[in-house]
Amino acid sequence: MRTKPKILERRLVAQSRLFRVEEIDLEFSNGSRRTYERVPGGADSVLIVPMLDPDTVLLIREYGAGSERYELGLPKGVVERGEDPLSAANREIQEEIGYGARDLQIIHRLSIVPGYIQHHSLILLARDLYPSCLPGDEPEQIEVVPWRLDEIDALLARDDFDEARSIAALFLAMRVLEHEAL
């Protein structure tokens, strides 16, 4: 394994309410130097694969301010300060899809763009759901879209189901379910 580059200096170069951008000067073990921009980390997020039954996942459709369109994806949210990831996941699904889960399992941890952004999403498989609603901060009712796992080809063919994290999480969850079924 290579020796990590030395971080020679960090400078805050831009800041908004949600985002901070740092410039870091790096010296690699071969002596070459680079200055990179990066978004340093905040809280982790959770992304939940909620199974209504062994064959059906619950997706949500909501507006993406980044993409400027309605997107199909998995429920998700930020782990609040003092909250553990399992509680955060159970809160988010009660806010977004109207179910809690008696069985929540962390199955993976994903980064988004490790070259530029310091952030991790924990992927949770949620099973044994029970109806339960919590008020969220959503601007409108989120549409819940049940999808059968044996129709995943049709889902992947859709233009509005394209988030890397949701696709990775769904494949990872299906893998856990398949391994359990063996």
Add this chain to the structure above:
Amino acid sequence: MRTKPKILERRLVAQSRLFRVEEIDLEFSNGSRRTYERVPGGADSVLIVPMLDPDTVLLIREYGAGSERYELGLPKGVVERGEDPLSAANREIQEEIGYGARDLQIIHRLSIVPGYIQHHSLILLARDLYPSCLPGDEPEQIEVVPWRLDEIDALLARDDFDEARSIAALFLAMRVLEHEAL
């Protein structure tokens, strides 16, 4: 399908060399208003799944300035102005893994965080490789790591192979290969 929210106003709230952050005021079709921050789009990127042979993908190990550690992942890069995605992909693999590809196929388009970031990555399956190097702007030689697809469980279990895009792309490519083999 719901009516998209109206964008009432956009304001640039932070800017660095690489990143711009906008604030947008939205009015949803039910009348509720929200102000969100977002990173507006730049160029698309390409992420390549290069197959050395039908069973072996070529991964790279490089330092992630966001995560501050060495990461295993797929070769990738930005589509330059005036460049088409296939040429960009073939340039990136020659820069990063020392191969070009005679057979390049766009198999998917992924977003990263559609709630906040307007960016798309095209996923390409690269086959029929030939040795060819192009000089890149990398600070150090990138380590190329061949990985057999039948050992993907061991890859997914690694802490340093965690980028959502790379994991999604690998599953999507394996799906294309499996469908072809049927």
